[in-house]
Amino acid sequence: MTIRPTWVIANRKMHGNQAENRQFLEALLQHTSTHQARCVVCPPHPYLHQAQSLLAGSHIAWGGQNMSRYAYGAYTGSVSPLMLKEFGCQYVMIGHSERRQRGHDNDESCGERFETAIQHGLTPILCIGETLQEYQRGETDWVVARQLQPVLNHVGVDALARGIIAYEPVWAIGSGITASPQHVQTILAFIRGHIALLQPSVAETLCLLYGGSITAQTAADLFAMPDVDGGLIGKACLDSGHFLEICQMAETRTRLAWAA
Numbered sequence: 001m002t003i004r005p006t007w008v009i010a011n012r013k014m015h016g017n018q019a020e021n022r023q024f025l026e027a028l029l030q031h032t033s034t035h036q037a038r039c040v041v042c043p044p045h046p047y048l049h050q051a052q053s054l055l056a057g058s059h060i061a062w063g064g065q066n067m068s069r070y071a072y073g074a075y076t077g078s079v080s081p082l083m084l085k086e087f088g089c090q091y092v093m094i095g096h097s098e099r100r101q102r103g104h105d106n107d108e109s110c111g112e113r114f115e116t117a118i119q120h121g122l123t124p125i126l127c128i129g130e131t132l133q134e135y136q137r138g139e140t141d142w143v144v145a146r147q148l149q150p151v152l153n154h155v156g157v158d159a160l161a162r163g164i165i166a167y168e169p170v171w172a173i174g175s176g177i178t179a180s181p182q183h184v185q186t187i188l189a190f191i192r193g194h195i196a197l198l199q200p201s202v203a204e205t206l207c208l209l210y211g212g213s214i215t216a217q218t219a220a221d222l223f224a225m226p227d228v229d230g231g232l233i234g235k236a237c238l239d240s241g242h243f244l245e246i247c248q249m250a251e252t253r254t255r256l257a258w259a260a
């Protein structure tokens with residue numbers, strides 16, 4: 001049986017300043033351990049240099065919250081994969097719903113940029129998930145399959161495993177409503193099954209995360225689900241104490257998986 005790692009990814013959104021970032025990153029360095037769960041921090045882009053100086057050589061990785069499909073050029077306000085790499089990023093988030101909803105990202109551009117990330121040696125964290133209306137209409141399966149398709153078209157199923165998929169229902173993000181562990185498990189099992197039809201070995205190794213109002217109270221039950229390989233954490237990463245509790249739960253999941 002394949003044992004997939006457990007991930008805890010901090011999406012710091014447009015929060016923080018140099019002093020707060022330092023406090024957060026130093027707390028992570030001090031209180032997380034080296035080889036159990038995988039911890040990644042995605043700060044706002046201007047703070048990537050700070051993340052690099054504090055985290056370089058440590059067990060904590062960092063990444064961008066977005067990326068252009070182009071390496072350079074007249075794209076005001078965009079950040080290229082080369083720039084992320086220059087600041088030591090190993091990861092990049094693609095297609096977060098807060099960007100999709102404001103019209104910056106769509107399914108096709110996410111597919112293109114997933115491919116660009118891989119070509120530049122970055123691990124894309126692809127965010128997918130349905131709106132409240134789609135959820136209420138029972139369309140979640142259809143929506144996540146639609147969102148995955150351009151990625152499959154661009155990179156093919158084998159390269160999909162070089163990224164991470166985060167299922168983030170739009171109605172759960174920032175709302176204080178965590179999706180139930182059963183719902184999350186059903187959707188992640190659907191995604192894994194969908195990929196298994198194309199290539200079973202990719203489905204087995206692909207890391208699938210959940211994101212949407214995860215807290216220290218809800219993380220353990222979510223991480224106990226067989227197809228949940230960790231979480232993408234927004235609000236709860238603004239408090240290092242809460243975030244560290246979630247990291248601890250991810251550590252426990254990893255240890256239990258190895259002990260089984």
Ligand code: PGA
Binds near residue numbers: 172173211214233
């Ligand atoms: P949240 O954000 O934990 O605040 O809901 C998660 C995300 O947007 O990735």
